[in-house]
Amino acid sequence: AQSVAQPEDQVNVAEGNPLTVKCTYSVSGNPYLFWYVQYPNRGLQFLLKYITGDNLVKGSYGFEAEFNKSQTSFHLKKPSALVSDSALYFCAVRDRNSGNTPLVFGKGTRLSVIA
Amino acid sequence: NAGVTQTPKFQVLKTGQSMTLQCAQDMNHNSMYWYRQDPGMGLRLIYYSASEGTTDKGEVPNGYNVSRLNKREFSLRLESAAPSQTSVYFCASIQKGGQQVLNTEAFFGQGTRLTVV
Numbered sequence: 001a002q003s004v005a006q007p008e009d010q011v012n013v014a015e016g017n018p019l020t021v022k023c024t025y026s027v028s029g030n031p032y033l034f035w036y037v038q039y040p041n042r043g044l045q046f047l048l049k050y051i052t053g054d055n056l057v058k059g060s061y062g063f064e065a066e067f068n069k070s071q072t073s074f075h076l077k078k079p080s081a082l083v084s085d086s087a088l089y090f091c092a093v094r095d096r097n098s099g100n101t102p103l104v105f106g107k108g109t110r111l112s113v114i115a
Numbered sequence: 116n117a118g119v120t121q122t123p124k125f126q127v128l129k130t131g132q133s134m135t136l137q138c139a140q141d142m143n144h145n146s147m148y149w150y151r152q153d154p155g156m157g158l159r160l161i162y163y164s165a166s167e168g169t170t171d172k173g174e175v176p177n178g179y180n181v182s183r184l185n186k187r188e189f190s191l192r193l194e195s196a197a198p199s200q201t202s203v204y205f206c207a208s209i210q211k212g213g214q215q216v217l218n219t220e221a222f223f224g225q226g227t228r229l230t231v232v
Contacts, residue, residue, distance in 0.1 A: 009155070034220055043119075043205060043223035044158075090157065092221075102148055102165075102173065103209075103221055107157035 002027040004093050006106035013081045014114050021076040021089050021109045029097030033074040035065055038088040038108075047089075050074060061085070081113045117141050121206050121224035128196040128231045136191040136227050138206030146209040147189035148221070149173075149181065151202040158205065164189055196231045203228050 003026045013019045025031055032051055036044040048059025055067040065076045074091060091106045122137045140147065145166045150158040150173075160173030164183040178200060180192045189208075193200055207221040 006157075036223075041226075043225045044207075044221075046220040046222070049220055102146070102160055102163045103207075104160070105150075105158040107155065 002031075002093055002095050002101065002104050004091050004104055004106035006089075006091055006109045008109050009107075010110045010112065012112045012114060015083055016080050019078050019081040019085070019111065019113070021091075021111060023074045023076065023091030023106060024072050025074060025091070025093040026072065027093055027095040029095045031074075032094045032096050033065075033067060034092040034094075034103065035059065035063070035074075035076050036090045036092065036105075038090065040087075044090060047076070081111075083113045083115050086111055086113045119206055119208055119222050119224040121204075121227050123227060124225065125228050126230070128193075128229065130197060130231060132196050133192065133194050134196065135193075136204055136206075136229075137188070138190065138224060139188045140206075140208040140222070141187065142208060142210070142222065143186070144208035144210050144222070145186070147183065148207045148209070149179075149189070149191045150205045150207065151175065152205060152226075153202050161191065161204075193229075196229075198231045201229060201231045 005024045034049045035047040038044050048057050050057050050067045058064045063078050088108050090108050092103045119140045148163040149161040152158050159175050162181040164170045167186045170181050182190045204227045206224040209221045
């Protein structure tokens with residue numbers, strides 16, 4: 001069975017500082033990995049994905065994530081945080097080698113960027 | 116350019132009442148999903164439909180039924196609502212499914228906030 005762990009419920013960072021939101025995953029085969037962001041009272045918005053190839057993936061709003069197969073991690077990063085980045089972030093995984101299995105999400109990490 | 120549309124946006128039910136949450140996508144996606152979001156629990160999959168004509172249970176299917184009416188529409192029904200079903204419900208669609216490898220991101224609706232009293 002596939003699963004995602006986001007070990008931090010809350011991450012606080014000062015505006016202008018780098019931010020990291022952690023994600024580790026478990027799949028039986030090779031993963032497809034995704035990050036989504038949710039603003040208050042909104043649906044989830046896609047940020048970036050790892051499918052194959054370069055382990056460093058760049059996405060929307062200056063976010064990037066690094067796929068680390070040996071550590072089964074896919075941490076979300078941004079060099080300089082903005083107050084507007086404050087939101088709920090979800091990591092998701094799907095086993096690339098399976099047929100119809102759906103996306104499995106982590107429990108989410110609330111990012112708070114303080115001015 | 117609607118994407119994924121959910122109705123209604125808000126609903127209050129009494130225990131034991133039934134209702135259907137509607138979801139429609141206009142992106143010609145094969146796969147559709149229903150998730151519920153609860154504080155501290157993240158998104159949990161209720162049911163999904165990998166392609167038109169198929170449905171499968173997710174992590175938390177009890178108390179729910181689904182219908183994949185056609186390629187565009189995937190509805191979620193609560194036959195006898197319970198307070199434990201108070202949640203925010205999200206519908207999502209993905210371009211590929213069935214026997215094909217999924218390699219695109221999911222698109223989400225804006226959610227239905229359901230309260231069961």
